[in-house]
Amino acid sequence: AQSVTQLDSQVPVFEEAPVELRCNYSSSVSVYLFWYVQYPNQGLQLLLKYLSGSTLVKGINGFEAEFNKSQTSFHLRKPSVHISDTAEYFCAVSPRGGSYIPTFGRGTSLIVHP
Amino acid sequence: DVKVTQSSRYLVKRTGEKVFLECVQDMDHENMFWYRQDPGLGLRLIYFSYDVKMKEKGDIPEGYSVSREKKERFSLILESASTNQTSMYLCASEQDPYEQYFGPGTRLTVT
Numbered sequence: 001a002q003s004v005t006q007l008d009s010q011v012p013v014f015e016e017a018p019v020e021l022r023c024n025y026s027s028s029v030s031v032y033l034f035w036y037v038q039y040p041n042q043g044l045q046l047l048l049k050y051l052s053g054s055t056l057v058k059g060i061n062g063f064e065a066e067f068n069k070s071q072t073s074f075h076l077r078k079p080s081v082h083i084s085d086t087a088e089y090f091c092a093v094s095p096r097g098g099s100y101i102p103t104f105g106r107g108t109s110l111i112v113h114p
Numbered sequence: 115d116v117k118v119t120q121s122s123r124y125l126v127k128r129t130g131e132k133v134f135l136e137c138v139q140d141m142d143h144e145n146m147f148w149y150r151q152d153p154g155l156g157l158r159l160i161y162f163s164y165d166v167k168m169k170e171k172g173d174i175p176e177g178y179s180v181s182r183e184k185k186e187r188f189s190l191i192l193e194s195a196s197t198n199q200t201s202m203y204l205c206a207s208e209q210d211p212y213e214q215y216f217g218p219g220t221r222l223t224v225t
Contacts, residue, residue: 036214044216101162
């Protein structure tokens with residue numbers, strides 16, 4: 001079984017500032033890692049994913065994340081946020097092999113102020 | 115583009131009613147999922163399906179059932195709605211194990 005901890009439930013930030021949304025996971029097997037974004041009144045959409053290879057993963061809208069196996073973390077970063085980045089962000093993990101059923105974190109609300 | 119549609123964006127039902135939530139995907143995906151989303155709890159898996167007429171319980175199946183008669187359609191059924199089932203319901207589909215595609219969600223209120 002796996003679990004996902006998003007360390008901040010809410011992150012307020014000013015426009016054009018950098019941001020980091022933190023995600024830690026635990027699992028007895030190797031995992032795939034994902035970040036999804038949910039804009040108000042919408043479903044989730046994939047921001048980026050780590051399957052294998054380079055531990056630095058680039059996604060849509062200028063976001064990137066780094067997989068750190070020793071710290072079991074997959075933090076999401078953006079060097080300069082926009083008002084339009086205001087949304088809920090979910091970290092998720094899926095076990096390699098087996099059922100692939102993802103486990104989601106509880107979400108981090110990113111609030112970008114002008 | 116993959117499209118996942120859900121039959122209603124907002125739904126209000128009375129306690130004890132039978133409720134059907136429909137989800138349709140247009141990309142011939144094998145796997146479909148139903149989640150509920152509550153503030154502070156994230157997404158919790160209710161049921162999923164790997165094939166037509168096949169279903170598996172997720173983490174919180176109590177009070178729910180599902181139906182998958184056709185590959186593109188996955189229905190969630192609340193046999194007798196209760197107020198604690200007031201929530202946002204999200205449907206998702208996936209072809210491979212690497213990415214889920216979500217519908218816009220149905221916000222259900224049970225009064």
